[in-house]
Amino acid sequence: MKPRFLLVPALLAAGACSTNPVTGKKEIMLVSKGQELAMGQQSDPAVTAQFGLYPDQKIQNFINEKGKAMGAISHRPDLTYQFRVVDSPVINAFAIPGGYVYFTRGIMAHFNNEAQFAGVLGHEIGHVTARHSAKQQTNAIIGQVGLMGAMIASPKLAQFGEQASQGLQLLFLKFGRDDESQSDELGVQYSSKIGYDASQMADFFQTLQREQEKSGTPAIPDFLSTHPNPADRYNRVHELADQWKQQNGNPKNLKINRDQYLRLIDGIVYGEDPRQGFVENNTFYHPELKFRFPVPSGWKTQNTPQQFQMADPAGKALMMLTLAPGASLDEAAQALVKQFSLQPADSRRLTVGGFPALAFVADQVQQDPQTGQQVAGVRTQVYLIQDTKTIYALLGAAAPADFAGYQPVFSTTMDGFARLTDPDKLNRQPEHVRVKTLKLRSNLRQALVTNGVPESRLEEMAILNGMPLNEQVNAGSLIKMVGK
Template sequence: MMRMLLMCLAFTWLAGCAVNPATGRSDFVMMSERQELDLGARYNQEILKQNPRYDDARLQAYIQRVGERVARSSHRNQLKYVFTLVDSPDVNAFALPGGYIYIHRGLLAYLNSEAELAAVLGHEVGHVTARHSVRQQSQSMAWGLLGQAAAIGTGVGAVGDVANVMGNAFVRGYGRDMELEADGIGAQYLARAGYDPQAMIEVVKVLKNQETFAQDQAAKRGEAVPDSGGYHGLFDTHPDNDRRLQEVIGPARALAGGQQEVGRDVFLQMLDGLVFGDSASSGIRRGQHFYHGPLDFTLSYPPGWQMVNRPDVLIGHSTDEQAFIAMTLEAADKRLTPAEFLRKRAGSQRLVAGEALQVGALRGYTAVLPGQSARRVAVIYRGDSAFLFVAAVKGRASLETEDERFLSVIRSFRALTAQERKLAQPVRLQLVRAKAGQRLANLVGQGAAAEGGEARLRLLNNLYPSGEPRAGDWVKTLR
């Protein structure tokens, strides 16, 4: 039985070998191109639900145009590539199988030329043309088959579990080799498309400055250095003078003939007015306060607490991440009182210590879900909406020690004042021409002050930590 299973696996392995269109090597894949395209199209619909498009048709068209220019020079230029600017402050970009590529406006804001944008998009096109996601999935499927074979052949199911664990660890993330491969391939596409392949190195510098900035800001606050949560892969983890990176980009430099395009001014003009940080549609974080214009509410958090703002949930947490309070939005069932709403949501779990909430003219209810991990829950009705709060603790914290803070957040919920409506508007990039002798410190306005001041402007303009603009340069400021 074991011999037959191994023979089947060997046959599957051989049947799954295909010539990689980007590298010319024989790769192990268990998915046809048609299956790859179908998978990408299906995932694209799910991605767009979680990552809405940035509402700027002109900028979306520009990114599609730059992306197509790079993709036309790729090894799989017959694919229909779709490039999407995502309305998110995250510094990120990623690709799905089949040619669906996304760049977040948070990353776009820190780039400084069209060539750098093309470098990011070219890197992601490289993942698509080299079929990295397909190779990952095929490897994962093979590990699963191997685990099943071992389990059947030995009669020990745990062996299959071990194999699956090994498989998951093996394919988690693209890994350094695939990221280097995508950089080398992407740099070739840049050169063939007429862009300067040095832009790959420039993007690495931009993102290494991001890491240094985060470390410096954490040190000023007396906090631990945060884990890198930025752009995946080589861009995020390796210095611009890395020998292997220089080696893989070398062939692209040889391809570059004549004057290679950088496109700084045209690119920066496209960024003028770009939302920076939180968008109005997801709500704006300012210090310890949160303002949501379209939904007309504000919340306040205890000193030192931080917020995670996502389209589907707002999470506030203590500095040590031992206490959390999440708020989500649901449709209110007006046939139910707020207390009945919570009891229905609790299902078979009982609520204790319940009390009515009166937040201005708004009605609500709060209670505790008892148990080993007791939670504070609450709901506030506003119009047709029900704002649902769930608060919990972990580790050494207890509900008793954190409950007053949870209640203070819930009770801070109220409608915006006229002045606060202005605070619910996002910060935007604004371009200005640097004058002779003008220092970046002179360009720090209210918007920049809210987002990290002079250090943030230096980061945005690739001048971190101490550079100054030259006379006549376009400078990104925040307003």
């Protein structure tokens, strides 16, 4: 979580029929080009606020340079494309309507050459040029980015969470098999046209597959979704790359640029950045903002630059910490009441961890779809805590029938908010990718061990390098490791 507060309203679409720029075919499209551009313009500030931009100008310049070159040879060269590297450890890339393309620092750290990056960049631009996001919006297949998303089982709680994340629905559009296959083809075409070896994109799928198997969780990036099998996709992209080469005279000068890319990302932050907050021993610590508070045991957590979220594993309650607008506690309370359509039942002044605070319980008023009457959909407990000019909002929410059982949990967390003074937590630093030059020929395992990588992290580093541990690496080669 970083000190930011931004919520952007979503744009509603109306009807039109248009020609697909890639296929040239007429198709029903309820989102016009103008609305598509407006959706991107309205959603982009919410995306960058949610994740934050990664503060490395040379990497931002790199993605801009390659992105602009690729946009110019795409099926929609008229779009003003925007490219961002966002500050997230998740291995992901995504695009939203209107030409906005985002890569996380997590995926940038896992590429091992420029050609891999270019292939994925072409894939994401392909989603834009083929209007896949606009098509999914037309079909109303929109993922909701709420407080903990799928972790929250209650529809009422999900509705509460949605209000805290308006404008971000477009992040998690699910593309079907045909759309993904088409974007793979466009990724090959576009990256090849600007001079890269597109077969490297297929090789990157193996890195993603290994990462998925290591973590034991479903792949997050849409280009490694469950639609096409990753192994089939690997073979298919290699075939597409070979076909493009044959159709274009088997060019010999297609670029890979491994060393150039590794030097570009040398020093990039790897994994979670504790400076933005971290959980340890059931406590959330924020070194930059210098506060801490307890996290309920067993609750799932998610930290973003915009807010820190906690969810009961049973799906019946949630909490979040965010920044509240306003110059005073009263102004902040009024803003939250309006934002979440709350009806406060009572409020009280108190001191929390030495900070002035305002606490109240309120119902979120919703309309019953059957009777049309106003009903309490969610009951909330809110603590507003002021640290000089900054006001933090801690919110707990549950259905009215469950609220009494969860209120002690909410209170324990909120009453536990305090100043962080522990030097160990205040000085916690992130890991960075460190690029090393090998002095002797060896296999990757030996090279990593020689450079001090512990046994428990060898497979992790092998995945980061896109190699098996037994692969031979020549003297003078560059490999990636991580360190403070």
